[in-house]
Amino acid sequence: DTEVTQTPKHLVMGMTNKKSLKCEQHMGHRAMYWYKQKAKKPPELMFVYSYEKLSINESVPSRFSPECPNSSLLNLHLHALQPEDSALYLCASSLMSTGELFFGEGSRLTVL
Amino acid sequence: GESVGLHLPTLSVQEGDNSIINCAYSNSASDYFIWYKQESGKGPQFIIDIRSNMDKRQGQRVTVLLNKTVKHLSLQIAATQPGDSAVYFCAETAGNNRKLIWGLGTSLAVNP
Numbered sequence: 001d002t003e004v005t006q007t008p009k010h011l012v013m014g015m016t017n018k019k020s021l022k023c024e025q026h027m028g029h030r031a032m033y034w035y036k037q038k039a040k041k042p043p044e045l046m047f048v049y050s051y052e053k054l055s056i057n058e059s060v061p062s063r064f065s066p067e068c069p070n071s072s073l074l075n076l077h078l079h080a081l082q083p084e085d086s087a088l089y090l091c092a093s094s095l096m097s098t099g100e101l102f103f104g105e106g107s108r109l110t111v112l
Numbered sequence: 113g114e115s116v117g118l119h120l121p122t123l124s125v126q127e128g129d130n131s132i133i134n135c136a137y138s139n140s141a142s143d144y145f146i147w148y149k150q151e152s153g154k155g156p157q158f159i160i161d162i163r164s165n166m167d168k169r170q171g172q173r174v175t176v177l178l179n180k181t182v183k184h185l186s187l188q189i190a191a192t193q194p195g196d197s198a199v200y201f202c203a204e205t206a207g208n209n210r211k212l213i214w215g216l217g218t219s220l221a222v223n224p
Contacts, residue, residue, distance in 0.1 A: 004155075041216075041217075042214035048211070090155050090156070092155075099144045099205050100158050100161060101158070101212070105153075105154055105155050106154070
């Protein structure tokens with residue numbers, strides 16, 4: 001199994017809603033990532049978890065709250081988002097010893 | 113250098129021709145480089161990587177060339193096919209840094 005699975009594929013939410021994005025991998029990877037990608041731009045790193053601990057937070061606003069319940073799962077909790085947060089949110093994972101990232105298909109988020 | 117602004121650099125090729133996508137990287141300390149392919153509506157997909165102790169690496173129909181003197185990376189795709197149409201990103205990293213630095217991307221359009 002060489003897949004990173006993200007749900008939901010599409011999400012529309014209002015600025016007062018609370019929602020979560022989910023990511024799962026069963027490749028035994030110990031690093032997991034959240035990226036944000038705007039149209040026609042490269043992915044921007046948000047968070048990195050290494051061995052289930054948050055190791056990198058790229059100064060992301062607190063309305064985005066990551067969670068890593070176990071080595072296979074990664075969540076991104078969303079609350080009080082702004083319309084400019086609308087984007088494709090990508091989850092990725094990697095073995096600790098290599099730089100190759102395996103990406104999911106992404107969750108397309110629209111904030112109204 | 114890389115283009116800036118709202119529009120991705122675009123390379124248009126005829127099916128069957130060879131494609132060359134270029135990337136200028138930013139950090140002279142970077143020692144690991146990756147090319148990703150991103151099709152419309154999908155997450156980035158690993159194509160090929162190269163370490164700084166090499167100047168060329170070949171895969172299936174793809175070759176990556178690294179010129180450290182001028183900090184230049186290129187991806188060559190042989191016998192380009194319609195399925196190669198996508199945005200191609202180069203990425204670099206240094207040492208055990210988990211953070212990839214991404215190029216702006218090049219859109220490859222393959223004409224039948």
